[in-house]
Amino acid sequence: MNLSNLKPAEGSTKTRKRIGRGTGSGLGGTSTRGHKGAKSRSGYSKKIGFEGGQMPLQRRVPKFGFKNINRVEYKAINLNTIQTLAEAKNLVKIGLSDFIEAGFISSNQLVKVLGNGTLTNKLEVEAHAFSKTAIAAIEAAGGSVVKL
Numbered sequence: 001m002n003l004s005n006l007k008p009a010e011g012s013t014k015t016r017k018r019i020g021r022g023t024g025s026g027l028g029g030t031s032t033r034g035h036k037g038a039k040s041r042s043g044y045s046k047k048i049g050f051e052g053g054q055m056p057l058q059r060r061v062p063k064f065g066f067k068n069i070n071r072v073e074y075k076a077i078n079l080n081t082i083q084t085l086a087e088a089k090n091l092v093k094i095g096l097s098d099f100i101e102a103g104f105i106s107s108n109q110l111v112k113v114l115g116n117g118t119l120t121n122k123l124e125v126e127a128h129a130f131s132k133t134a135i136a137a138i139e140a141a142g143g144s145v146v147k148l
Contacts, residue, residue, distance in 0.1 A: 074129055075109045079137055080117025082125060095126035096148070119143070 020031040033040040049056045082094055085102055099105045113125060115133025122142040130138075135145050 072110065074112035075105045076112055076114050077104055077127070078114050078116035079119045079134060082113065082123065083117060083119050083121065086121045086123055091123070092121075093124040093126070095146075113138075 017027060017032075018025060019027045022028045030040065038044050049058055051057070077099065081104065085091065085098060086094060089098070091098065096105070096111060099111060100107055105111060110129070111127040112129040112131070113127045113134045114131050115137050119137050119141045123138065124144045124146060125138055126146040126148060128148050130145055130147065138145055
């Protein structure tokens with residue numbers, strides 16, 4: 001065996017179909033595209049959502065509602081989560097950096113503290129928003145609230 005007699009394994013290669021090269025090839029004429037219609041023409045590409053002329057789904061289904069561009073999305077963190085975090089790390093002041101470090105939020109998320117659970121430690125809690133019950137529970141435990 002040398003470079004002059006190397007060839008691919010039997011059945012591993014196929015000859016390419018030479019479409020549109022005359023009727024003698026068997027692939028001339030319509031060039032495997034069938035007869036007439038948009039799909040037989042050059043430059044054809046189906047529009048997204050096109051259903052063959054039938055009224056498309058996105059036009060059949062009615063529109064409703066709207067997207068409020070002024071909506072502010074908060075990540076909710078409950079008091080019981082803050083309590084466990086404070087106990088685990090012996091914290092007196094809990095801020096955004098602690099929530100990010102613990103993996104509760106990412107750096108670009110806003111935080112709202114909700115009043116689910118109980119708070120026993122005296123903590124200074126820092127967040128973007130607080131519910132009324134959360135503020136009452138934090139202040140009842142002797143802590144303070146810092147809005148960012």
